[in-house]
Amino acid sequence: MIKRIFAFQKLLLNSMPRLDKGSDIRTFIILFTLIYIAIIPLFGMASFNIILPVASVYLVYRILNGDRKVFQLIPVSNSYVAENVFLLSIILTVFCYLVVWLLAWAGIGLIIVIVLIVSYVSGKAFPSGDSIIASSSEWKNVLFSLMVFLIIIFVVTAFSLAKNKKVRLMGITLFSVGGYALMWLLKLSIPVANDSGMGTLTLNCDIMQLFYTTAYAETILLWLGIACLLIIPLSVIFGLKCYRQPPVSR
Amino acid sequence: MTNNALEIKNLNVSVGNFSITDLNLNLEKGTIMGLVGKNGSGKTTLIKSILDMVPRKSGEVLFNGIPMYGNEKTVKAKIGVVFDNLIFPLNLKPLKIKNMMSPFYEAFDHEKFSRLMKRFELDPKKKLSAYSRGMQTKFGVVMALCHNPDIIILDEPTAGLDPVARADLLYLLMELMQSEEKSILFSTHITSDLEKIADYITLIDNGEIILSQSKDELVEKYTLFSVEKERMTEQLKSEIVGLRETAFTFEGLTCNKNKILGIPGIRTSRASIEDIMVCLTGKRGEQDD
Numbered sequence: 001m002i003k004r005i006f007a008f009q010k011l012l013l014n015s016m017p018r019l020d021k022g023s024d025i026r027t028f029i030i031l032f033t034l035i036y037i038a039i040i041p042l043f044g045m046a047s048f049n050i051i052l053p054v055a056s057v058y059l060v061y062r063i064l065n066g067d068r069k070v071f072q073l074i075p076v077s078n079s080y081v082a083e084n085v086f087l088l089s090i091i092l093t094v095f096c097y098l099v100v101w102l103l104a105w106a107g108i109g110l111i112i113v114i115v116l117i118v119s120y121v122s123g124k125a126f127p128s129g130d131s132i133i134a135s136s137s138e139w140k141n142v143l144f145s146l147m148v149f150l151i152i153i154f155v156v157t158a159f160s161l162a163k164n165k166k167v168r169l170m171g172i173t174l175f176s177v178g179g180y181a182l183m184w185l186l187k188l189s190i191p192v193a194n195d196s197g198m199g200t201l202t203l204n205c206d207i208m209q210l211f212y213t214t215a216y217a218e219t220i221l222l223w224l225g226i227a228c229l230l231i232i233p234l235s236v237i238f239g240l241k242c243y244r245q246p247p248v249s250r
Numbered sequence: 251m252t253n254n255a256l257e258i259k260n261l262n263v264s265v266g267n268f269s270i271t272d273l274n275l276n277l278e279k280g281t282i283m284g285l286v287g288k289n290g291s292g293k294t295t296l297i298k299s300i301l302d303m304v305p306r307k308s309g310e311v312l313f314n315g316i317p318m319y320g321n322e323k324t325v326k327a328k329i330g331v332v333f334d335n336l337i338f339p340l341n342l343k344p345l346k347i348k349n350m351m352s353p354f355y356e357a358f359d360h361e362k363f364s365r366l367m368k369r370f371e372l373d374p375k376k377k378l379s380a381y382s383r384g385m386q387t388k389f390g391v392v393m394a395l396c397h398n399p400d401i402i403i404l405d406e407p408t409a410g411l412d413p414v415a416r417a418d419l420l421y422l423l424m425e426l427m428q429s430e431e432k433s434i435l436f437s438t439h440i441t442s443d444l445e446k447i448a449d450y451i452t453l454i455d456n457g458e459i460i461l462s463q464s465k466d467e468l469v470e471k472y473t474l475f476s477v478e479k480e481r482m483t484e485q486l487k488s489e490i491v492g493l494r495e496t497a498f499t500f501e502g503l504t505c506n507k508n509k510i511l512g513i514p515g516i517r518t519s520r521a522s523i524e525d526i527m528v529c530l531t532g533k534r535g536e537q538d539d
Contacts, residue, residue, distance in 0.1 A: 007349075014350070072301070075354055076323055164305070
């Protein structure tokens with residue numbers, strides 16, 4: 001069974017149309033630059049955490065709607081295909097994260113080594129290691145990012161499985177616009193703790209910074225968790241239903 | 251138990267501006283059906299809709315009496331498909347593709363894979379990108395046959411092949427038909443291939459079936475003839491299908507060979523599938539204009 005799943009994942013990956021035309025690559029770069037620019041005011045340094053699942057589901061969308069669908073020839077049920085597509089979107093995102101984390105840690109390691117060498121040569125005290133990695137160890141922020149990316153993966157993959165182009169594009173557009181608007185709403189309504197008390201709103205901070213300071217972080221996480229628990233199974237059901245649709249469009 | 255390997259009933263498909271309208275077609279078990287038509291006539295769309303790769307508006311497609319929907323596992327295991335463009339990733343080697351696909355087919359024959367690769371002189375350790383177009387098509391054929399399908403659907407398989415490779419592929423298909431009970435739907439532009447192997451010919455134009463008949467009956471039914479211009483009469487014109495004018499003659503097809511025989515100045519010859527296709531679809535084009 002594992003062997004078959006592994007083989008099917010490889011088949012799905014190999015059904016991805018290549019970005020070999022200049023216009024394809026341009027579209028890809030422009031699209032992701034625009035998305036990145038759009039989410040920077042919201043997520044700041046953590047925008048990368050959001051762009052990775054977006055990139056993964058974009059690849060899944062291309063696989064499902066490309067012209068080299070090798071997986072469609074394989075004698076498996078439509079449910080099996082849809083389940084594997086969800087699995088692929090998670091694997092792709094985790095893989096992207098691993099690559100980025102490895103690169104990031106390699107970078108951080110390099111910086112630490114340089115700082116240590118510089119400190120040793122100049123005879124200054126070593127900076128505390130905690131201060132270097134403090135920003136990445138905040139579990140609430142990590143949990144928040146994780147839930148946002150799970151919602152992105154499951155909802156967009158579910159709509160990508162729709163065989164009707166209108167449903168597919170409309171669903172993804174509505175979700176993107178709606179999600180983006182919701183994030184702005186969240187950013188503008190998170191009350192931040194300051195020296196004089198609660199209630200200061202700022203446009204200069206991103207959601208992650210606000211989340212780090214707000215006393216409502218756990219409440220927001222609770223609501224987001226509930227949303228995740230509802231959205232993820234519903235997306236899977238919707239995706240399976242869409243992909244298992246009879247070939248006759250009514 | 252049906253005698254048809256493939257049954258298409260009242261198929262309606264719409265892809266962009268193109269549509270297939272009320273199409274009915276049967277492929278008898280153990281026969282080869284040639285699907286011919288001009289570019290854009292709907293051959294590939296028909297094949298894709300048969301395989302549920304494009305949504306249908308209405309209609310039914312049955313493989314050995316079973317619809318694909320809900321029975322994908324059983325039905326797809328019994329179909330072998332070759333598309334006009336290789337569907338497999340070019341950055342992979344044939345062996346790797348075989349290893350990816352074979353776990354899903356209970357009847358996958360590894361020995362047959364090696365035999366066919368050798369027969370077509372394909373190196374399994376070379377990437378597909380290093381193959382010529384013809385070699386890629388041959389590999390597509392190998393992959394379509396290795397799981398011993400009952401129904402083989404070929405979309406322009408001979409288009410990129412040299413005459414030797416084409417002859418070899420046709421010979422292989424004929425061998426298959428002799429040794430095993432297979433059914434083949436063979437879409438092509440190269441009608442001479444069909445002259446050699448097809449049992450039935452289906453002519454499609456603008457998403458509609460113009461004719462679907464046994465090849466022998468078809469060739470028997472139509473006669474190609476030419477008549478000098480001065481001898482052309484209105485009555486004669488009414489007997490002609492796909493009338494064409496050259497410098498000195500009128501040419502066309504007729505279904506009533508007996509009626510025109512004996513008229514002075516008329517020369518008749520056996521109509522090839524290409525003649526029939528050109529005359530019949532050409533005539534429709536004129537009517538449409």
